[in-house]
Amino acid sequence: LAKTTQPISMDSYEGQEVNITCSHNNIATNDYITWYQQFPSQGPRFIIQGYKTKVTNEVASLFIPADRKSSTLSLPRVSLSDTAVYYCLVGDPAKGQNFVFGPGTRLSVLP
Amino acid sequence: GAVVSQHPSRVICKSGTSVKIECRSLDFQATTMFWYRQFPKKSLMLMATSNEGSKATYEQGVEKDKFLINHASLTLSTLTVTSAHPEDSSFYICSAAGTGGYTEAFFGQGTRLTVV
DSSP states (O other): OOSOBOOSEEEEETTOOEEEEEEOTTOOTTOEEEEEEEOTTSOOEEEEEESSEEEEOSSOEEEEOTTOSEEEEEESSOOGGGOEEEEEEEEOGGGTOOOOOOOOEEEEEEO | OOOEEEEOSEEEEOTTOOEEEEEEESSSOOSEEEEEEEOTTSOEEEEEEEETTSOOEEOTTOOTTTEEEEEEETTEEEEEEOSOOGGGOEEEEEEEEOSTTOOSOEEOOOEEEEEO
């Protein structure tokens, strides 16, 4: 049973900021929140990971409220090449825990 | 990030034969490896979790005698699909996690298996 809930799909236009929210009400104390991007016929690509508050890297930001029951991936100024499926996962894979995918969010960026 | 290499990227085999897929972590020691399969336009489905030196833990509904997983070293895990049938045709993806200061898991490129 997936531990996360995300919107099934989203549409955006080039140059806009996109925010994808993920719910994980049963997140455990030791769980990290990790986001991946997947293109067709490729393995998922790591985007960003956080535990609490805000994390930013060169491609995205991750906002995590104090209760950690949700998180929001923010993609600034998306381009057509950002069209992909985005997955939010919770867990601690380095500790050997099963790392389960939810259905993901299919983002379509339009010109 | 770390690199996980999966081989082959694409394989076609005859029904009844076995196929081995390799997953290597190239620049870190993977104490845990995950194997997934993915059908078109669907999410990844976890098949099994393997910790180095231990037997793999299979998810409910996954036949361990059909999908043999070996994780004999900290850099290599293999998935063998035994006596493959057309319904085993799918996209198989491995993931590695472990030491080297990484808390995230990294994924291989995937293997497209077609059984004819």
